[in-house]
Amino acid sequence: MAKRVKQTIGWREWLSLPDLGVDSIKVKVDTGAQTSAIHALKIMEFDKDGDKWVRFEVRPCPSNKRLRIPCEAKVVDRRKVRSSSGASEMRYVIKTRMRFGGKLWPIELTLTNRSVMGFKMLLGRQGMKGRFVVDPAASFLFGNEDDGS
Secondary structure, rough: OOOOOOOEEHHHHHHHEHHHEEEEEEEOOOOOOEEEEEEEEEEEEEOOOEEEEEEEEEOOOOOOOOOOOOEEEEEEEEEEEEEOOOEEEEEEEEEEEEOOOEEEEEEEEEOOOOOOOOEEEOOOHHHOOEEEEOOOOOOOOOOOOOOOO
16 A cells, blocks of 8 residues: 655645635644634624524734625534633634645634734644645745735
């Protein structure tokens, strides 16, 4: 059986979340985080066809405060997540598709306020498991989109 060759990614990259309407977002690749997280504001839970859903707003570009993308997604879980500062919070977990490096696959994302963070999305281990190895000295190996920041 041939061993699958994993692509190398840098510690920060650009990707998209087409199901959420996010064409481009700069992410920090974080091998210390289990689950991926995205900066979400105005999170509101609602029922749809007997399932729990959330409405929220994504602001993917720190330099463009006007860019606000309204999103809706089915809730797959609520989890207690511990941040890098040691604080824990209950977060909604959604499943969506991520496009990166010319490929598309499903990932789980937790919704949280990352307004004080430099990156509006964090790509955790589960989102890249079995697909990539991380070169901590590299950045934007799949292209560099200028967001002005």
